[in-house]
Amino acid sequence: MRHVITLLVENEFGVLTRIAGLFSGRGFNIESLCVAETLDPTVSTMTIVTRGDDQILEQVLKQLNKLISVIKVVDLIEKDFVEREMVLVKVTATSETREEILRVVDIFRGKVVDVGAKTYTIEVTGDEKKINALLSLLKPLGVKELVRTGRVAMIRGSKITTEPGS
Amino acid sequence: MKKTGSQIIVESLKKEGVETIFNYPGGAVLPLFDELQSAPFKQVLVRHEQAAVHAADGYSRATGRVGVVIVTSGPGATNTVTGIATAFMDSVPMVIITGQVPTLLIGNDAFQEADIIGITRPCTKHNYLVKDVKDLARTIKEAFYVARSGRPGPVLIDLPKDVQAESAEFKYPEKVSIRGYQPTYEGHVGQIQRAVKLVMKSKKPVLYVGGGIISSNASKELTLFAEKLGIPVTMTLMGLGSIPGNNPLSLGMLGMHGTYWANMAVMESDLLIAIGSRFDDRVTGKIEAFAPQAKIIHIDIDPTSISKNVRVDLPIVGDCKHVLSKILSFLEEEDVGTFRAGLEKWHHQIDKFRAVHSMNYEQREIIKPQYVIEKIFELTKGDAIISTEVGQNQMWTAQYFPFLRPRTLLTSGGLGTMGYGFPAAMGAQVAFPNKLVIDISGDGSFQMNSQELATVVQYRLPVKVAILNNGYLGMVRQWQEFFYGKRYASVSLEGISPDFVKLAEAYGAVGLRATKPEDVVPTLKKAFSTPEPVIIDFEIDPEENVYPMVPAGEPLNQMRLV
Numbered sequence: 001m002r003h004v005i006t007l008l009v010e011n012e013f014g015v016l017t018r019i020a021g022l023f024s025g026r027g028f029n030i031e032s033l034c035v036a037e038t039l040d041p042t043v044s045t046m047t048i049v050t051r052g053d054d055q056i057l058e059q060v061l062k063q064l065n066k067l068i069s070v071i072k073v074v075d076l077i078e079k080d081f082v083e084r085e086m087v088l089v090k091v092t093a094t095s096e097t098r099e100e101i102l103r104v105v106d107i108f109r110g111k112v113v114d115v116g117a118k119t120y121t122i123e124v125t126g127d128e129k130k131i132n133a134l135l136s137l138l139k140p141l142g143v144k145e146l147v148r149t150g151r152v153a154m155i156r157g158s159k160i161t162t163e164p165g166s
Numbered sequence: 167m168k169k170t171g172s173q174i175i176v177e178s179l180k181k182e183g184v185e186t187i188f189n190y191p192g193g194a195v196l197p198l199f200d201e202l203q204s205a206p207f208k209q210v211l212v213r214h215e216q217a218a219v220h221a222a223d224g225y226s227r228a229t230g231r232v233g234v235v236i237v238t239s240g241p242g243a244t245n246t247v248t249g250i251a252t253a254f255m256d257s258v259p260m261v262i263i264t265g266q267v268p269t270l271l272i273g274n275d276a277f278q279e280a281d282i283i284g285i286t287r288p289c290t291k292h293n294y295l296v297k298d299v300k301d302l303a304r305t306i307k308e309a310f311y312v313a314r315s316g317r318p319g320p321v322l323i324d325l326p327k328d329v330q331a332e333s334a335e336f337k338y339p340e341k342v343s344i345r346g347y348q349p350t351y352e353g354h355v356g357q358i359q360r361a362v363k364l365v366m367k368s369k370k371p372v373l374y375v376g377g378g379i380i381s382s383n384a385s386k387e388l389t390l391f392a393e394k395l396g397i398p399v400t401m402t403l404m405g406l407g408s409i410p411g412n413n414p415l416s417l418g419m420l421g422m423h424g425t426y427w428a429n430m431a432v433m434e435s436d437l438l439i440a441i442g443s444r445f446d447d448r449v450t451g452k453i454e455a456f457a458p459q460a461k462i463i464h465i466d467i468d469p470t471s472i473s474k475n476v477r478v479d480l481p482i483v484g485d486c487k488h489v490l491s492k493i494l495s496f497l498e499e500e501d502v503g504t505f506r507a508g509l510e511k512w513h514h515q516i517d518k519f520r521a522v523h524s525m526n527y528e529q530r531e532i533i534k535p536q537y538v539i540e541k542i543f544e545l546t547k548g549d550a551i552i553s554t555e556v557g558q559n560q561m562w563t564a565q566y567f568p569f570l571r572p573r574t575l576l577t578s579g580g581l582g583t584m585g586y587g588f589p590a591a592m593g594a595q596v597a598f599p600n601k602l603v604i605d606i607s608g609d610g611s612f613q614m615n616s617q618e619l620a621t622v623v624q625y626r627l628p629v630k631v632a633i634l635n636n637g638y639l640g641m642v643r644q645w646q647e648f649f650y651g652k653r654y655a656s657v658s659l660e661g662i663s664p665d666f667v668k669l670a671e672a673y674g675a676v677g678l679r680a681t682k683p684e685d686v687v688p689t690l691k692k693a694f695s696t697p698e699p700v701i702i703d704f705e706i707d708p709e710e711n712v713y714p715m716v717p718a719g720e721p722l723n724q725m726r727l728v
């Protein structure tokens with residue numbers, strides 16, 4: 001099953017390796033990982049997307065909690081949450097495809113952020129479904145390169161994830 | 167007042183109440199050793215860094231205090247890894263300080279540089295690289311706190327050489343606050359009450375206890391609980407001594423080489439009360455067939471231990487001692503008399519299991535290892551600290567020495583590290599100079615840290631080493647005999663081990679040998695009355711096996727008895 005895990009961790013060196021080690025040690029692949037500072041500069045959030053057997057994942061969550069540098073662990077999949085990712089896509093733009101590309105970008109509320117002689121670089125933000133749909137439309141037009149930020153996620157409503165110790 | 171990093175370490179260790187340090191010097195810790203030279207600690211210079219860690223580990227297990235080790239960078243640090251992993255698996259509190267190359271050289275493949283933080287990340291409870299002398303005092307405070315609190319474990323501090331020499335204002339923090347680390351000591355009261363109800367409803371309960379009882383000093387509470395209700399107790403290797411081995415309620419050890427009655431009782435039980443134990447594969451055998459009729463209560467301070475291997479009906483996260491005390495207080499309101507009466511049938515059934523002779527050996531002209539261990543128990547009346555190596559020697563000790571008190575058995579349970587016992591005994595002897603400390607050893611294992619003979623002689627540590635010399639890496643030979651058609655591969659040490667008597671003498675220790683059963687008692691008596699370290703070479707039956715045995719992966723009631 002797919003899991004989206006949000007972690008609050010101490011903003012210090014070595015933390016990422018400790019966390020990654022718990023996944024790799026059990027043969028778990030991390031599908032995406034995003035790390036950045038929170039409002040409190042001594043704390044970082046990590047958003048990890050992974051897939052795996054629920055029982056093993058429960059053990060991983062407990063192990064994450066056990067790490068001294070980890071302040072909080074939430075498996076968002078049990079909650080109602082929003083999830084976003086940004087992609088940059090470089091597509092081949094010829095006289096025949098230019099218009100089609102612009103139309104797709106428009107439908108997905110994206111932006112062309114760079115125009116080259118034979119390429120457009122497009123920026124789009126959305127959840128997994130939207131990004132995948134966009135890519136399936138762009139691929140036949142000639143995607144040269146793709147960079148994704150990895151997913152970030154947040155609980156809906158007035159609840160907050162980043163409250164340590166709750 | 168300003169102090170150098172090295173002075174800060176010495177002052178901080180004093181604040182932590184450290185009395186003894188096991189150490190080995192080198193280039194990257196020269197500033198620190200310069201300061202240690204006049205520091206008020208007992209310092210034991212070992213002959214190999216692995217032994218320093220095992221010695222600190224033995225010191226810690228015997229006393230309950232945090233063991234302390236200081237070594238240099240690179241090879242000094244990497245030599246500690248087996249010791250650290252051993253302590254980690256058995257939850258032994260320890261602080262290891264390793265020197266590191268100067269901060270500016272880190273990552274440059276500098277001389278004697280090793281990424282010990284990276285190497286020990288998976289085998290320490292936590293580790294720290296101190297890059298700024300201003301962080302040093304707080305780091306040491308945290309390291310000791312993390313090592314001894316919660317589920318204890320080893321913590322490593324990596325200390326670059328320049329940080330040892332730089333100065334900072336020294337103020338030792340009063341308190342520790344780590345927002346990501348708040349161990350739960352008090353169990354959930356509702357869960358504890360439910361547990362008591364479950365216990366009172368059971369007809370065939372068994373207490374299955376492990377090292378958590380020892381590390382939380384809960385032996386007294388456990389014994390009270392068991393005796394109050396008349397519940398039989400089986401112990402893991404790490405839990406031996408939790409309840410006196412000669413207590414009528416003790417079933418001895420369970421698992422692969424456990425007693426017949428302990429394993430049968432577990433398999434027949436309707437309620438398993440697991441306290442400070444973790445359902446290790448050596449204990450459960452085939453996990454799907456483990457205690458099939460039992461409901462399981464699991465009390466442990468480490469939430470990751472709970473429901474890891476088996477489904478648990480009633481988990482309680484908390485310190486064994488706290489939770490047991492709570493249970494005892496709730497028992498005040500229960501009808502204990504009726505409950506005890508209801509267990510009569512169960513005790514009767516267990517007595518029948520006990521009547522099956524599963525632990526017996528035939529004494530012939532050749533010394534049997536079990537006999538040696540029984541005699542060690544008789545002569546010491548159990549009043550000794552016993553360490554073991556790994557292999558048959560370890561299992562025979564667990565089976566034939568009924569440990570009477572907690573912290574009297576030092577053995578590498580989780581990692582199974584050969585070479586652990588002798589340095590661990592040395593560490594325990596440093597803590598208790600007047601106690602009888604005996605390493606029950608094997609001819610193979612002893613050679614993994616025999617260099618420490620020099621240390622025990624130097625510091626006049628009268629450790630006794632009883633080598634059960636079967637001329638084999640016996641436990642591996644036993645498996646090859648049982649499961650690989652007696653094709654013995656790389657297990658014979660016959661005729662190629664050193665003369666252990668002469669080896670002892672070469673180091674200035676006393677060497678004794680016993681070759682016949684009638685020699686055993688006089689030789690032991692002589693050893694125990696010798697004020698120096700003694701190595702005894704017991705020539706034992708080379709192909710004696712450890713019975714009973716549950717082959718790996720089989721259910722616990724599939725025991726080979728002879």
Ligand SMILES: Cc1ncc(C[n+]2csc(CCOP(=O)(O)OP(=O)(O)O)c2C)c(N)n1
Pocket residue numbers: 555556557558559560582583584585607608609610611612634636638639640641642
């Ligand atoms: C460091 C290490 N290497 C290898 C092993 C695997 N091993 C387990 S028991 C054993 C044989 C031990 O021989 P000995 O010390 O003579 O004890 P015996 O079983 O003969 O009593 C070996 C090699 C181990 N446990 N530890």
Ligand SMILES: [Mg+2]
Pocket residue numbers: 608609610634635636637638639640
């Ligand atoms: Mg042997």
